[in-house]
Amino acid sequence: MRLIYKLLAIFIPMSALACLVFIIFSPNKGISDGQPKLFDSNQTDLRHSIIQSLDQALQEKRFKDAASYNAILSQEALVRAFRVLKAWEGVRDSETGFVPREITGKPRWKADDNAADLYPYLLLASHYLDQKNEEMWIDIIKRERDVCGKMPCSFHFKPIKIKEKNLATRIFGAAEYAKDGLLAITDRLGRGPWFERMEEIMDVLIDSAYVETKSGKISATDAEVNGDNLQVLTRLYWATRKSKYLEMAERIGDAYFFEVFPRNDYLPTHDWDFNKEAPTDKFFKIRDHGNEIVPGLVELYFLEKTLGRVIKVEQYREPLKKFLDTLLRIGRNDQGIWICKIDTATKTQVNKKYTDNWGYISNAYVTFDLAEGSQQYNLEMQRTMKAVAQIKSYDWEEKRQDGYADTIESMLYLLPWFDIRECHNWVDEEIGILFGKQQESGFVESIYLDGNFIRTALLYGKYKTLGVLPSPWREDLVLGSAFDSEKRWLYLFLNCERDWNGLLKFDSPRHRLIWSLPFQYPRLNSSPEWFVVEPEKKYVIENIDSGKREVRSGQSLIDGYAVN
DSSP: OOOOTHHHHTTSOTTSEEEEEEEEEOTTOSSOOSSOOOOOGGGHHHHHHHHHHHHHHHHTTOHHHHHHHHHHHHHHHHHHHHHHHHHHHTTSOTTTOOOOSBSSSSOEEOTTTIIIIIHHHHHHHHHHHOGGGHHHHHHHHHHHHHHHOSSOOOEETTTTEEOOOOHHHHHHHHHHIIIIIIHHHHHHHOSSHHHHHHHHHHHHHHHTOOEEETTEEESOSBHHHHHHHHHHHHHHHHHHOOHHHHHHHHHHHHIIIIIIHHHTTTOOOSBEETTTTEESSSEEESSTTTTTHHHHHHHHHHHHHHTTOHHHHHHHHHHHHHHHHHHHHHSBOTTSOBEEEEETTTTEEEEEEEOTTHHHHHHHHHHHHHHHTSOSSHHHHHHHHHHHHTOOSOOTTTTOHHHHHHHHHHHHHHTTTOOOHHHHHHHHHHHHHHHTTOOTTSOSSSBTTHHHHHHHHHHHHHHHHTTOEEESOOTTOEEEEEEETTTTEEEEEEEOSSOOOEEEEOBOOHHHHTTOOSSOOOOTTOOOOOSBOOTTSEEEEEETTTOOEEEEEHHHHHHOEEEO
């Protein structure tokens, strides 16, 4: 069975050799001929055959073979992400650098749409797959700031004309841009202009807060924006330890734990009137545009509990636990799958379709258990995963690609915590449906949600390499990994059609090095850590083709292992 390396590393003495890394170089031979494997609708049997062979190889502990099968699957994912990148590069405005919200109509930039969902993954795809053009994508952060100022905005370009919006609308756009866009870049790349822009946005949201609560002013009355802000504020506090971020996060937490929950049977609603101390509506969305408050509040509790802030822990735990238990009881169907919408007044389900964001909610329950050092919800979250894995070709968001991208992302967030065979296989099968929605042009839907296609393709590609990526990347390069958890051997399969000179870059404990987290927890807009190399440890590397062995430091593997 596949198992994440990070769970093993804590048992290895610091002085010991942490792992053996076996690299199989198979130029122009083996299971792949080096050509990009873009399976079309007529090749579902071939994909299924590869997935079955992969599963069988893992069960029989033939890790070299498993790595080669994963290489084919990873290659397709990265090639598809690259082709979306190139398609959008073709409609990029040569004068301003901005990409439009959609490829038809008047070009416009929306903080909550293409800024939040498309732009960050164009930048990340360029960083991983097209580094020669990376700077032009990074430059957009400065250009957007020059147009909008501190508070993000929406505008037309060709020529640039800012669309005037009220404060609440601009706050919504800013929160989305920070949480879905800049947070995602930071989780992968660390500090940079994206991190600085995220800090600036949170600073201006703190300064412009206008909603009066008993604990002080917050930025919004709705669960989505408050949930967005909580996720960004807590992670910024971990990274910077600036008290203003924790103070604002606690204001939002106090508003929900002490005002909203006691007055609404420990359930939030989409919108709340803090003056009247009553809900504006009675519904709570468990899907996108509502569920953000669930992981947001849990991330705040995780912070308080992990840092030993006893007073807040004692104040927050009971209302949070009541909320989680109530939502768990009425927010899922009999199989354990999260649905889209509930009526908080009657505690009934009003939209019983499955939410494609089911993993975002489940993340919160796993995080609560990690904070508590318990397993109160682990079995229920595994039940949810297994139930989803029984669903084939479901109508996620009316079969739009974004629904498939989100549900696959949901499973990928949870697999590091629950190594469930059928769930791994489900991801491999269902990603084929997502990939089948890409057009010959490289576009998927030709709107900003193509960014979510890139996001999930990159997540899947790194899942198949266990976080190891080549630099520079090339379309004909085939790289895959498999991990033997018993012997602690990582197998890497590398193949190419033409000679390649470059580096294999291993993943690092980004949760600690970027965010200063004491340990990892599953969270939205992150990139899971699969095989993590500790900078200070030593690793043995063997080239299976040549039999040559050498010892390298973890930091040298993070910087890149040279391969010809």
